[in-house]
Each structure stands twice: as C-alpha cells, then as structure tokens.
Amino acid sequence: MWQFIRQLFHKFGSPKWFYGIASKMMPWLLGIGLILLLAGLVWGLAFAPAERLQGNSYRIIFIHVPSAFLAQSIYIMMAVTAVVTLVWRMKLADLFVRAVAPVGAVLTFLALFTGAVWGKPTWGTWWVWDARLTSMLILLFLYFGVIVLMSAITDEKSSARAVAVLVLVGVVNIPIIKYSVEWWNTLHQPATFKLTDKPSMAPEMWVPLLLSVLGLYLLFGWLACLRMQTEILKREHRTRWVRDLATAEGN
Amino acid sequence: MSEPMLKAVNLQCERGDRILFQGLDVSIVPGTITRVEGPNGAGKTTLLRILAGLNDSYTGDLFWCGEPRAWQREVFHRNLLYIGHRPGIKPLLTPLENLRALSAVRRPLSDGALCQALDGTGLQGYYHVQCRNLSAGQQRRVALARLLVSDEPLWILDEAFTALDYHGVAGLEQLLVEHAASGGAVVITTHHDLDLPGMARLKLGVGEPMNDA
Amino acid sequence: MTPKVPAMPLAVVRVSAWRAMALVVRRDLRASLRQRQDLLNPLLFFFMVVTLFPLGVSPEVSFLQQAGSGILWVAALLSTLLSLDHLFRHDFDDGTLEQMVLQPQPLFLLVLAKSVAHWLLTGLPLVMLAPVLGVMLHLDGNSIAILCLTLLIGTPVLSLIGAIGAALTLGLRAGGVLLSLLIIPLYIPVLIFGTGTVAAAANGAPVGGYLALMMAFLVLAITLAPFASAAALRISLSNS
Amino acid sequence: MAFDSFSAFIAMGGHGPYVWICYAVFTLFMVGLGLWSRRQQKAVLRSHKQRLSREQNGAANQGAAPASFTRIHPS
Numbered sequence: 001m002w003q004f005i006r007q008l009f010h011k012f013g014s015p016k017w018f019y020g021i022a023s024k025m026m027p028w029l030l031g032i033g034l035i036l037l038l039a040g041l042v043w044g045l046a047f048a049p050a051e052r053l054q055g056n057s058y059r060i061i062f063i064h065v066p067s068a069f070l071a072q073s074i075y076i077m078m079a080v081t082a083v084v085t086l087v088w089r090m091k092l093a094d095l096f097v098r099a100v101a102p103v104g105a106v107l108t109f110l111a112l113f114t115g116a117v118w119g120k121p122t123w124g125t126w127w128v129w130d131a132r133l134t135s136m137l138i139l140l141f142l143y144f145g146v147i148v149l150m151s152a153i154t155d156e157k158s159s160a161r162a163v164a165v166l167v168l169v170g171v172v173n174i175p176i177i178k179y180s181v182e183w184w185n186t187l188h189q190p191a192t193f194k195l196t197d198k199p200s201m202a203p204e205m206w207v208p209l210l211l212s213v214l215g216l217y218l219l220f221g222w223l224a225c226l227r228m229q230t231e232i233l234k235r236e237h238r239t240r241w242v243r244d245l246a247t248a249e250g251n
Numbered sequence: 252m253s254e255p256m257l258k259a260v261n262l263q264c265e266r267g268d269r270i271l272f273q274g275l276d277v278s279i280v281p282g283t284i285t286r287v288e289g290p291n292g293a294g295k296t297t298l299l300r301i302l303a304g305l306n307d308s309y310t311g312d313l314f315w316c317g318e319p320r321a322w323q324r325e326v327f328h329r330n331l332l333y334i335g336h337r338p339g340i341k342p343l344l345t346p347l348e349n350l351r352a353l354s355a356v357r358r359p360l361s362d363g364a365l366c367q368a369l370d371g372t373g374l375q376g377y378y379h380v381q382c383r384n385l386s387a388g389q390q391r392r393v394a395l396a397r398l399l400v401s402d403e404p405l406w407i408l409d410e411a412f413t414a415l416d417y418h419g420v421a422g423l424e425q426l427l428v429e430h431a432a433s434g435g436a437v438v439i440t441t442h443h444d445l446d447l448p449g450m451a452r453l454k455l456g457v458g459e460p461m462n463d464a
Numbered sequence: 465m466t467p468k469v470p471a472m473p474l475a476v477v478r479v480s481a482w483r484a485m486a487l488v489v490r491r492d493l494r495a496s497l498r499q500r501q502d503l504l505n506p507l508l509f510f511f512m513v514v515t516l517f518p519l520g521v522s523p524e525v526s527f528l529q530q531a532g533s534g535i536l537w538v539a540a541l542l543s544t545l546l547s548l549d550h551l552f553r554h555d556f557d558d559g560t561l562e563q564m565v566l567q568p569q570p571l572f573l574l575v576l577a578k579s580v581a582h583w584l585l586t587g588l589p590l591v592m593l594a595p596v597l598g599v600m601l602h603l604d605g606n607s608i609a610i611l612c613l614t615l616l617i618g619t620p621v622l623s624l625i626g627a628i629g630a631a632l633t634l635g636l637r638a639g640g641v642l643l644s645l646l647i648i649p650l651y652i653p654v655l656i657f658g659t660g661t662v663a664a665a666a667n668g669a670p671v672g673g674y675l676a677l678m679m680a681f682l683v684l685a686i687t688l689a690p691f692a693s694a695a696a697l698r699i700s701l702s703n704s
Numbered sequence: 705m706a707f708d709s710f711s712a713f714i715a716m717g718g719h720g721p722y723v724w725i726c727y728a729v730f731t732l733f734m735v736g737l738g739l740w741s742r743r744q745q746k747a748v749l750r751s752h753k754q755r756l757s758r759e760q761n762g763a764a765n766q767g768a769a770p771a772s773f774t775r776i777h778p779s
Contacts, residue, residue, distance in 0.1 A: 041727070046713060049706050057719035063730045086695070106733055114726045121719050141649040148645055152636050155267070157308050158703035162632050165696045166646060169628055172688065173650050176681075180653040187660055219734070223741060230745040237752055238268065246752035256471070282469030305562055306702045316474075329477045329568035337559025343495040352491045356484045356567045358475070381498070404472040434472035 013090040015232040016241050022225035029222035037215025043208035051205075057121040060114050062209055066216040068111035068136060072174075074104035074220070075139065078146075079171035082164035092228070094160035095235070097167065098150060099227035103220065105143035112136050131185035135178050142170045156235065254317065255280045256330075256405055256436055257302060262311035264297055271297055272455055275311075281404065284427055284437045284447055289455035295440040296336070296409055298455065302438060303333040303407045329357060332403040336410055338394035342383035346374055346393045349382060353397055360400055368399040373419070388414040398426060404435045412443040477568045484569040485577035492581035495554075502550065506543040506586050507593055513539040514597045525602045532601035533611050533662035540590045540615060541622060541651055547586045548626040548647070549640045551578065552697070556634050556704075565701060572690040575697065579620075579627045579690070587619030610665040614658040617678045621654050624689040631696035635704050654681060 044062035051058035078100060084093035115133050116126050127133075149166055153159035236242045255278035263273040271294030279285060279302075287295045300306035302313075304320070304327065313320040315327045340349050350365045366378060372392040382390055391414045398406065406427075412420050420443060427437050428447055439445070496503055517535045518528060555561040564574050594615055598608040629647040633639040661674040707713040716723050 045723075045727070047706055050717065055719055056716035057722055059716065059719075059723050060726045063726060067730070103737060106737055110730055110733055113729055117722050117726050121722050138649050138652055141645075145646040145649065148642060149632060152633070152638065152642055153703065155308075155703050157265075158699055161699045162696060162703075165628070165692055165699065166632060169625075169650065169689075169692050173653070176653045177649070180656040184656045184660060187663065223737060226738075226741045226745060230741065230748055233745065233748045233752065237755075242752065243756060246749050246756060249749055254471070281471035300702075303566065305565060307698060308702045325477055325568045325570070326474075328566050329475050331566065333562070333566055335559055335562055337557070337562065339559035339563040341491070341495055341554075341558055341560055343498045344491070348491075348494070352487060353563060355487050356479050356569065358478065402475045404474065432469065434469045 013088075013092055015091055015095075015236050016239070018092055019229055019232055022229055026222055026225050029218050029225065033215050033218030033222055035215070036211050037219060040208045040210070040212030040215055044205075044212065048204050048208055049202065054122055057118060060118040061205075062212050064111060064114040064118060065209060066213045067107045067114065068132075069213055070216055070220055071104055071108040071111050071136070071139060073217075074100055074107065075142065075167070075171065075174065078104070078167045082167040082171075085160055085164040086168075091235075094157070094164075095228050095231040096224070097146070097160065097163055099231050100224050101143060101146045101150065101163075103223055103227070105140065105147060107220075108136060108140045108143055112140060129185070131182045134185070135181050138177050138181070139174070142174075145170070255314075256316060257320075258314040258317075259302065260312045260314070262298075262301065262309055262313075264294060264301065264306075264309040266294070266297070277302070277453065279405065279436045279438060281434045281436050282431050284431050284439065284450045285453055286445060286450055287438065287440045287453045287455065293455040295455060299333075299407055299409050299438060299440060300335070303331060304328065305333070305335075330403050331405045331407065332397060332401050333407045334394050334397070334409065334411065336413075338391055340382050340390050340393050342390075343381060345377075345379050345381055346385070346396070347378045349393055350396055350400075354400060358402055364400055365396075368396040369393070371399045372396045372422075386414075388416060388419070391415060392419065395423065398423075398430075406430060406435065406437045406439075408437065408439045410441060411439055412441045412445070479569070481569040481573045484567060485573055485580075488564070488574055488577035489581045489584070492578065493584065496581075496585050503585055503589070506547040507589055509546055510539050510543040510590055510593060511597065513542060514601070518601075528601045529603060532598060532603045533607060533666075534659045535601065536594055536597055536611060537615070537618075537655055537658045540594070540619065541655060543590060544586060544619065544622045544626060545644050545647065545651075547582070548623075548630045549643055551582050551627060551630040552634050553630075553639070556700075561697070562701065565697065570694075571697065572694040575627060575631075575693045576624075576686070576690040579623045579693070582627070583620045583623040587615075587623055590619060591615045604666075607662055607666055610671060611662050613675065614661050614678060617675065617682055618654045618658045621678075621681050621685045622651060624685040624693075625650050625654075627693040628689055628696055631693045631700060634697070634700040654678075657681070 041062055045059055048059070050056050078097050081093040081096045084090050085097070112133065115130075115136065119128050119130075119133075120126050146163055146166060150159055150163050153162055233242055233245075237246075257277075257279040259275065259277040262275040262277065264271045275298075277285075277298075287298055289295050297306060301309050304324065315323055315330075320327050339353065340346075341352075344352070346369055347362065347365060350368065351360075351362070354360050354365065369375070369378060372395055374389065374392055374396070377385065377389065382393060385393070395411070395415075411423060415423065424445070424447060427439070430437060431449070514535055517531065521527065521531075552561060555564065565571060567574060591612055594612050595608050598611055603611065626643075626647055629643045629650075632646060633643045636642060657674060657678050661671050661678065664674060665671045714720055714724075
C-alpha cells in the first residue's frame with residue numbers, strides 16, 4: 001500500500017510526466033481562458049449597467065478584482081507548494097514557486113495600478129492609503145522579497161527550500177498584516193466609502209466579474225504550465241528526453 | 252565483527268550540474284579510521300558534512316546504530332564530535348572559555364580537566380588570552396583539545412592536520428590510533444600524507460556530469 | 465579486515481535544553497561585551513535617525529508631538545534591522561554555528577536563545593534610550609510610558625522575526641540589504657500596533673486591549689519564529 | 705448595451721481615460737507576460753540545441769584535466 005502511494009507520488013512528481021500533461025492541457029487553458037476573460041470584459045465594459053454612485057469608472061472592477069484575487073491566491077498556492085517542497089522535497093513543487101512568483105508580482109502590481117487609477121475619479125487623488133490598496137502594496141513587497149531571495153541563492157535546491165521558508169513565514173503574516181492594516185485605517189481615516197465590497201451587486205455586474213475571474217484563473221494556469229515547462233527544461237537538460245526535445249523542436 | 256555505528260546507503264549528492272557521488276555506501280565501524288580521499292572538488296567535505304548531519308541536500312538513507320538517523324538526531328549528535336574547516340572557536344573568547352562553552356552542552360567538565368586538555372595540545376600559558384591573538388595553528392589546537400576530553404565515539408575531522416606543526420601532526424596521529432583502539436571510529440580528510448595502521452580509504456572520483464536520470 | 469574491537473560505550477544526552485540555552489545566551493553576552501563598539505552602533509544610529517526628523521521636517525512642538533512615537537518606532541525598527549546582519553554572521557564565519565547545529569539539543573530552542581541574546585544586546589538598550597529621545601521630541605509623560613511599554617513588547621518580536629531573515633540570507637553576498645527587503649514587510653503589523661497604541665493613549669482611549677494584542681504577537685513570534693529560523697539555518701548551512 | 709453610441713462608449717461618461725488606461729495597461733502586461741514566458745522557453749530550447757551540437761562536434765572533455773603547473777614564458 002505504502003509502496004503504491006510512493007510510486008504514485010513519484011509519478012506525479014516526475015518532471016517528464018508533467019511536461020507531457022502540461023503540453024496537452026495548455027491549448028485548452030489558453031483558449032477557454034481567453035474566451036471567458038474576453039466575454040467577461042466585453043460584457044462588463046459595454047453591457048453591464050453603470051454604477052449608481054461611481055458612474056462608469058467602476059468598470060475597472062472587472063480587471064481590478066480578478067487581478068487582486070488571483071494575486072492573493074497565487075501566494076496561497078505558493079505556500080501550499082512550499083509545504084510540499086519542505087516536507088516531501090518534490091521537484092515540481094520547487095519549480096512551481098520559481099515559475100509563478102513573477103506572475104504573482106505582476107498581477108499584484110496590476111491590482112495596485114488599477115486601484116490607483118480608479119481612485120482618481122472616485123477620491124480625486126491617485127493614491128489613497130486605503131486598507132485594501134495598502135495590503136496589496138505589502139503583498140507586492142512580499143513578492144519582491146521572494147523573487148530577490150530566489151535569485152540571490154545560486155544553488156537551485158537550497159534556493160527552493162529557502163524561498164519555501166520565506167513564503168510560509170509570509171503566509172502566516174498575511175492575515176495579521178491585513179487585520180492590522182484595516183485597524184490602522186480606521187484609526188487614521190474612517191473610510192468614507194470603499195471601492196469594492198458593495199453590499200448588493202446586481203447580477204448584470206457580478207456575472208461578468210465572475211467570468212473574468214474564471215478566465216484569468218485559466219490564463220494563469222496556462223502561464224504557470226508554460227513557465228514550469230521552461231524551468232523543467234532548464235533543470236533537466238542532461239536527461240535524454242530533454243535532449244531529444246531540444247533537437248526536435250529547437251529549429 | 253561489530254555493528255557499524257554510522258551507515259550510509261545509496262548516497263547521492265549533486266552540486267550544480269555535477270553529480271559529486273552516487274550509489275555511495277559507507278559503513279563506519281567501531282575501531283576503524285576511515286580516510287576520505289579524492290582530488291579538489293571531489294566532494295570530500297560535502298560527504299563529511301552529510302555524515303555529520305550538517306548538509307541535508309542529498310538523497311539516500313543514513314542509519315545510526317541500525318536505526319534511521321533522522322529519528323534520533325540528538326542522540327546521534329551527542330555521540331559525534333565534528334571539527335570542520337572553520338574550527339568553531341570564537342575569537343573574542345579565551346581558549347578556556349571556548350573549550351568550556353563547547354563541552355558544557357555535551358558533558359560538563361571541570362576547569363582542571365579542560366586546562367589539562369589545553370596543556371595536552373601545547374597551549375600552556377594561553378588559557379586566558381583571547382583567541383584572536385593566537386595564530387591559526389594555535390586556534391586549531393584549541394579546537395583539537397576537544398578530542399582530548401571527548402567521550403564521543405565518532406569523530407569526523409575535516410582537514411584535521413591543517414596549520415599544525417610537525418610535532419602536532421605526530422601527536423594527533425597517535426591520538427587517532429588510540430581512539431580507534433579503544434573502540435571509537437574516526438572519519439578524516441587530509442592533504443597530509445597519512446598512513447596509519449589499519450586505515451581504510453574511501454576514494455571519491457571527480458564528479459561526472461549528469462546523464463540520463 | 466575489520467579489527468575486532470569492542471565498541472566504545474555510547475554517550476547519553478545529559479545537558480538539558482534550558483541549560484544549553486542559558487549557555488548560548490551567556491556566551492553571546494560575554495563575546496559582545498568584549499566588543500563594545502558593536503553594541504553602541506545601533507544605539508548611535510537610533511539617536512541620529514531620530515535627530516534627522518526635527519532637522520529634516522520641522523522642529524515645531526505640535527509636529528513632533530504628533531509624529532514623535534512614529535519616529536521613535538521607525539528608528540528603533542531600522543536600528544534593529546541594522547544589527548540583525550551580525551546575528552548569525554560571526555558565528556557562521558568562525559564555525560560556532562556549525563557546532564550549534566551539532567549540539568544535542570533542539571536547534572529551535574538554541575535559536576530562540578540567540579534571539580534572546582540579540583534582544584538583550586540591542587532591543588533592551590533601545591527601549592532604555594527611548595525615554596530620553598521622547599523628551600527631546602516633546603512627548604508627554606504618559607505617551608513616553610506607553611511608548612516604552614510598546615517597545616518593550618515589540619522589540620523582542622523584531623529580533624525573533626529578524627532572526628528568520630538573518631538565517632535565510634546567511635552567507636549570501638548582498639546579505640544586509642536583502643535581509644531588509646525580506647523582513648520589512650513582516651515588521652509592518654508590529655509597527656502599526658506599536659504606534660497605534662501610543663496614538664490611542666494620546667487620545668485618552670484605553671490601551672489594555674492593544675497591549676494584549678501586542679503580547680499575542682510576541683507569544684506567536686516566540687512559538688513560531690524559532691522553527692522557521694532553525695529550518696532556514698539548516699538550509700543555509702547545507703548550502704555552504 | 706449600456707451606451708447609446710460608440711463615442712459614448714469611448715467617453716464612459718467622462719471616466720473614459722481612467723477606464724481605458726487600466727484596460728490598456730492590463731492587456732499590455734498580460735500579453736507581455738505571455739510573450740516573455742514563451743520567448744524564455746524558446747531561448748532555453750535553442751541554447752540546449754546549440755550545446756548539443758557543440759558536444760557532438762567537438763570532443764567532449766569529461767571532467768577536469770590533471771594540473772601540470774608548468775610555467776608559461778610569454779615571448
């Protein structure tokens with residue numbers, strides 16, 4: 001029984017196996033992701049009704065919320081794989097964090113950027129020290145820390161494990177940071193009204209939002225597969241199958 | 252034949268693109284001296300650090316007295332005395348303080364015994380001089396004084412003869428032979444031309460580039 | 465081939481973890497007291513950074529009263545950060561760290577002891593210097609008392625969390641800067657509650673709850689951070 | 705359709721610049737990320753291929769040669 005689980009684990013942990021599966025899944029992820037995202041965005045931009053208080057500027061929500069949502073989930077996913085890296089030392093888990101951290105950082109940046117631009121018509125300034133934006137900014141710092149540490153340690157295995165420790169420490173801190181930033185926010189400027197978190201949102205608004213969140217998720221899946229494949233190619237370059245792949249596809 | 256104290260099965264270690272060693276089995280049996288040999292970069296220090304439990308980026312299994320080592324780290328480390336390239340001597344403390352700090356966490360010893368150990372390595376009169384004022388060879392001797400008061404059966408010594416003078420080398424060789432004779436075990440690397448009676452040799456080659464995994 | 469020698473008896477672990485921790489603290493204190501300049505540096509830095517604010521922003525009493533607690537907290541945070549690079553580096557260079565990992569006691573407790581020693585040598589002096597600087601920033605007596613209390617609870621947290629970063633960046637080239645980048649985001653909650661508590665006290669609000677929350681941070685840091693630092697230390701040593 | 709005309713759609717009731725900047729930057733970054741990742745993979749494969757052909761052509765020198773430490777006398 002134990003042997004069987006171990007074999008299964010080995011199979012799922014095998015870079016070659018993952019490379020094949022990823023190649024098969026990627027066109028679907030990309031295609032469906034793009035369709036969903038485009039549907040959500042077009043619907044949100046052109047067909048959803050204008051918001052009562054903010055007018056049309058609220059249409060930024062259809063990219064702000066998916067970006068912010070995904071940026072946070074990516075960090076959580078990284079934490080889960082960090083546990084796998086530390087406990088079972090699975091190669092694929094190491095690669096996931098390495099492949100995905102820059103994507104997370106870009107999405108966090110996009111969430112911040114869209115939030116800031118949204119703030120201009122809403123609050124009249126480009127930057128407001130609002131609880132959500134501030135937490136996102138700190139999340140961006142956390143991502144920077146991960147990326148910087150990753151590139152500072154040359155040995156790949158040590159780098160993966162050190163980054164795993166950092167990511168786990170970060171994920172324990174995220175709720176604490178969120179909570180303290182919210183408390184700090186109420187202490188300094190009682191929020192007049194927040195960008196998102198509307199008490200009730202019409203279906204014409206949240207359905208496209210849901211579509212774009214799903215679409216972006218799938219696109220992220222595609223990006224993650226692509227970037228993990230690259231990491232696999234880098235790391236496994238001595239193996240026969242990668243050599244064969246390189247001679248076949250390098251042209 | 253006695254049971255091996257420390258046993259390593261199917262050790263593999265990679266550094267960068269190179270496999271330092273793979274499929275390596277090591278048994279450290281009481282009463283033996285094992286010298287790890289190989290050219291620069293063959294992974295001698297890495298192997299010693301893996302055996303000592305300082306480096307855990309390897310694959311393979313390690314057993315202490317027949318049981319997996321990971322389950323009994325504290326017992327294992329209590330029975331191991333490791334002296335590495337960096338001898339573990341704080342420059343701001345005196346030889347006596349250093350020796351006291353290093354032994355107190357294993358087996359508290361009286362200052363008298365520690366001073367005797369320092370005498371035994373030729374450091375009479377240096378008990379209370381800060382180690383930063385000592386020469387490299389003298390600092391090395393402070394670390395080696397631990398061997399004289401050791402009750403640990405397993406000694407792992409990396410480049411033990413570095414910076415020692417002629418007499419120091421002879422004395423240390425004698426000490427290693429005695430330790431083995433009394434049922435301890437020694438694992439050692441050295442560039443010094445060492446040939447002790449009954450010494451086992453473990454040869455590491457130049458790592459090969461990784462091929463089909 | 466194998467000589468038939470009866471094996472040497474195995475040694476047993478006799479020294480308790482508590483005793484080993486006390487020994488680590490004592491050794492660190494002794495070594496640091498022989499190198500007093502290193503102790504003084506973070507304090508001088510603390511003093512100078514605080515001086516920059518009246519000079520750089522405004523010496524007006526109203527501004528200093530309002531910003532004083534924040535300035536002191538930020539300066540304390542920065543000087544802790546400055547001193548963290550040395551936390552494991554000397555031990556790493558002279559091999560003491562390897563010997564610590566090889567001690568027959570749980571590593572996380574020894575790391576905890578290192579953090580305690582670090583706090584005694586940097587955090588505690590900062591707390592003791594803070595009232596003087598508070599007076600210079602025109603804080604009132606009540607605020608200074610609360611400020612020192614928050615620093616007293618908060619600086620150990622800074623040392624404990626900082627130890628994780630110090631362990632992760634051990635032996636890396638740009639260790640010091642890297643350490644700051646990794647650790648500053650993790651310091652934010654402590655900073656927020658440290659200064660927030662003083663602000664609440666200045667507004668006459670009860671601060672018991674906030675102090676309790678900071679104590680909770682401290683307890684959390686004591687229980688979790690040493691594990692992370694110990695894991696990070698093992699990784700860094702494997703890599704060296 | 706929430707807008708009467710195409711120009712109203714572009715203007716977004718005066719909020720057009722903000723909305724369109726956001727969407728433009730978002731598209732730019734996402735497309736950029738995709739293309740960059742794609743190119744990275746291509747580059748890795750290409751460098752593998754180059755290395756392989758180099759290894760096939762030249763004699764593969766395995767391991768380090770023994771050092772001789774002979775002095776060199778530049779003329």
